[in-house]
Structures are given as structure tokens and as C-alpha cells.
Amino acid sequence: MEIERDARALGRPGGLAGGPLGNLAAGGEPPRRRRRGRWIAAGVAVSLLVGCGIVLWPSRHGAPQPPEPAPGAQALAAVALGVPAARPDLAVLIGQREAEVRSRPGDAHSWAVLGAAYVEQGRRTADAANYPRAERALRASLKAKPRGNADALGGLAALANARRDFRTARTWGEAALKADPKRWTTYPLLLDAYTGLGDHKATGRTLDKLAELRSGPAGLARIGAVYRDRGWREDAAASLADAAAGASTPAEQAAWLERAGQLSWERGEREEALAHFDEAVRLDSDQRAAQAGQGRVLAALGRTTEALNAYRVALAGQPNPRYALELGELYESLGLARAAKVEYDLLRNRVRAAAAGGVDEELVLGVFESDHGDPAEALRRLRDEWRRQPGIEVADALGWALHRTGDDREALRFATAATDKAHGGGVRSALFVYHRGMIERELERYGPARRHLQEALRVNPYFSPLRAPLARQALAALGDVPDEPVPTGASTARPVTPGS
Numbered sequence: 001m002e003i004e005r006d007a008r009a010l011g012r013p014g015g016l017a018g019g020p021l022g023n024l025a026a027g028g029e030p031p032r033r034r035r036r037g038r039w040i041a042a043g044v045a046v047s048l049l050v051g052c053g054i055v056l057w058p059s060r061h062g063a064p065q066p067p068e069p070a071p072g073a074q075a076l077a078a079v080a081l082g083v084p085a086a087r088p089d090l091a092v093l094i095g096q097r098e099a100e101v102r103s104r105p106g107d108a109h110s111w112a113v114l115g116a117a118y119v120e121q122g123r124r125t126a127d128a129a130n131y132p133r134a135e136r137a138l139r140a141s142l143k144a145k146p147r148g149n150a151d152a153l154g155g156l157a158a159l160a161n162a163r164r165d166f167r168t169a170r171t172w173g174e175a176a177l178k179a180d181p182k183r184w185t186t187y188p189l190l191l192d193a194y195t196g197l198g199d200h201k202a203t204g205r206t207l208d209k210l211a212e213l214r215s216g217p218a219g220l221a222r223i224g225a226v227y228r229d230r231g232w233r234e235d236a237a238a239s240l241a242d243a244a245a246g247a248s249t250p251a252e253q254a255a256w257l258e259r260a261g262q263l264s265w266e267r268g269e270r271e272e273a274l275a276h277f278d279e280a281v282r283l284d285s286d287q288r289a290a291q292a293g294q295g296r297v298l299a300a301l302g303r304t305t306e307a308l309n310a311y312r313v314a315l316a317g318q319p320n321p322r323y324a325l326e327l328g329e330l331y332e333s334l335g336l337a338r339a340a341k342v343e344y345d346l347l348r349n350r351v352r353a354a355a356a357g358g359v360d361e362e363l364v365l366g367v368f369e370s371d372h373g374d375p376a377e378a379l380r381r382l383r384d385e386w387r388r389q390p391g392i393e394v395a396d397a398l399g400w401a402l403h404r405t406g407d408d409r410e411a412l413r414f415a416t417a418a419t420d421k422a423h424g425g426g427v428r429s430a431l432f433v434y435h436r437g438m439i440e441r442e443l444e445r446y447g448p449a450r451r452h453l454q455e456a457l458r459v460n461p462y463f464s465p466l467r468a469p470l471a472r473q474a475l476a477a478l479g480d481v482p483d484e485p486v487p488t489g490a491s492t493a494r495p496v497t498p499g500s
Contacts, residue, residue, distance in 0.1 A: 072096050074249050079116040082158065082185050083218045084255040087124055087286045093117050108145035108152065111137050115155045123162050124286065126318040128357025134159050150180035157189040164360040166196030166389045184213040188222040195229060198390045217246040221256050228263055231426035236263055254284035261293050266428065268460035273297050288318035292326065299330050300462035321350040321364050333465035344372055367397050375404035392418050396432045399439065408442045415439050430456040430463035434471050441474060450478045
């Protein structure tokens, strides 16, 4: 709680007005709300404030303006609440806290802040060397204050999530919650952990609790992510819009706009997605996920040179293996095999560097090996990953690896799990549905294959520069629906549930 008290002292809002989100643990739909009017109302409100500026805003010669935050202050507030911090401010905060713990090595609070700042720096730079530093700092905080140290326990949960070690994140997150049940910032950490483990019931319970706590923009953004995973796109978009509108710093607002852009992209709304990504980069030039998003959308718009440049800028600032995979596939779609190989080599190097920092990048490596390397190696890695953390992304990737190695019957079980709402696969992913359709085609289940390939292209006609054309080709080869009665009593694949 000490870190959160620091944030409140800096004037960060702790609450958010809004109606109840409903009981989601039971799987019920949240109330549908139209939010477009909010943007109009906000615009009117701004106009009124500007028009009344003589009364409401201090004149140049009137009351003094509030002082600028001290260097590192915004980053302190950000890491306290688990939201993105601007990289320059974050570097200042790290320098301050490193000096603090050198002079006062028993200061548990400063160690916890330093550890949380290292985690955020690792996330922003994709430099996994920050994570061992974070772990040392957070364990030093626990050593200085072994009991009731929710800040250090929460920091360790955030670190485990950043490393994609969701079981460990769950352990630390639940310990932080036990140490301080009212610490709302623990709930988003548990949401990430439960989602990664495919524990949809626990995700629902945690989401309900987070909604009750009215946790502000950061909580809204995480709630929006769960809505997205469940296929509730309008509610996800509304939550992200509210989060962006309520953000306290440009870096935080840029992060929520990037997520809104990703949601628009997943719906195939290219222009809207690009507008979100552009605004995110304008607000925070270090918002590399938004720059990669620009590359994704610009490629879909046929603006290939701009797309390549956007990806290169993103990778220069944050050499994320996922961005390298996307750029390599874009090169491959353009017939530039040599350039694609450069990016694929970068991907492998980044995965090795991440592993040295304790980061689990087996999922992205397995996805890469399935399509561009050794499918048998992909299958081995992804089976191990499924045993560790059976989330929806892993189910899709494992199903595709099984397909690539010729085991389509088992592949369909996992592809069904990744796309079946009843078993947690509610996210409307064109790629996941494409995978299912191609597997069904190989099994000569032509009706479901046709339906799922059509759905993939309907969800997002531009979902991949390599696979969207293949989906169209496969659909054309399947031809029109035959004019015959629909068969009854057809067998369906048994869905896979986590742990099966």
C-alpha cells in the first residue's frame, strides 16, 4: 500500500464514476451501453470550458499554475498503479531509487518501487536483463519487510506476468491479495495470470471484484481486455475509450489508445485502427506496440514502404520477437525471402536473450517454427507450454502445430477449444478461426471448413499478409455450398479444456 499512497499523494485519481458492470463470473453478458454520445458530450464540455475561460482558467497574470511534477514523480505514480510510464521519467525514477537503496539498504519501500520500475522498463524496452534486477530488488524488499509487504508481493506477480510465468504470477498475486485484500492493483495482475492459465472461472470472479473497486482507467483497460477475450467487442471498445479519456499522463493514454487500435484492427477496421495507433505515437514516441500496429495496418492498406518503416522503428526501440515475426512474414509476402530470414534470425536471437532473463517465449517460438521452421520442434515446445499454462493462445498454436505435423484429428480438438465460447475461446480472432477452417478442410469436413474460412475473412479480411490470401484460395477451392439437405447427427470434435 505504500506505493499506492505515494501515487495518491501525487494527485492520481483513485476512482471512476460509472454504472455496475454486472456479475461476470457466471458468464452473463454485461449491460450494453452506447458510448458515442459520451464523446459528443465531452466535446461540448470542452467548448464550454474554453468559452468560459475567463472565469474558470487562471489568467496569465492571475493565480499561478500548478508546478510541474518533479522528475520521476509521474513514473512513481505510474508504477504504483501498474500503468505505463514514460521512458525518460522512468529512467529518472530508477536512478533516484538506486541511490536511495544504496544509502538506506533496509528501506523496503524503496526496494519495492525500484523493482516495479525495473519491470516496467523491461516491458517497455523488451530488454529481459531488467528482470533479474527487478527480482533482486523485490526480494530485497521482502527481506527488509517479510510480513504484510503487498507492494513487493505484487511486484513479483507483475514480474512473473512479464516473464509469461503465469503459475508463479498466480502464486505471488494471491499472496499479495492475502497481505492486503483492499489493494486493487493486485486484481489486474491476477486477471493476467488466470487468463494465461485458462482459468476462466477465476478470471470472472476477479473481474467482478475489480469492477466493484472502481479502480480507474487502469482497471477499466484490464476489464476491456477480458471483454475482448470473451468476444464482447462493443463493451471492450467502450471500456478502453473510457480508460483513454481518464488517463493521467500521455504515456498511459497512449497505451490505452494502442489497445483500442488493436481491437479495431482485429475487427478489420483499418482506418480507425490507424487513427488510434497514430494518436498513441503522437502522445508517446516510445509507444512501440503502436508503431508495430501502424506497420500492420499500413501493410493492409497497401502502403508497403510506410509499413516496413513503421516495423523497423518499432523493432529498433523494442526488439520484440513478435514484431520480428510479423515483419518477416510481410517480407515473405512480398517475395523478399532474404530479408524475411534476417527477421527470423532476429526472432531466434531475441528469444534466446529473453530466456536468459527468465522470460518464457516458447509460444512465439512455437508459432514461428510451425510455419517457418521445424513443425516437430514446434509441437514439442507447445506441448510443454500447454502443460505449464493452458491458455487460449497456446491451444490455438498447439492445434496448428499438430496440423502441420499431420495429426489433424487431435489438432481439431485444440482448434475447437481456441474458438469455442463455451470453453473460454470467445475471442474473435480471424487467425484462430482460419486455423480451424484449414484443419477441417484437411479432415474433409467441408461444410464447417467453408463456414470458418468465411468467418475468418469476415472478422478481418486483412488478418495476415500470408494467410488471408491462402484463406481466399482455400475457400474458392471449396466452391459453393452444395444444394443438399443438412446432415443430422454429425459428430463434432470434443473440445479441449485446460488440463485435459
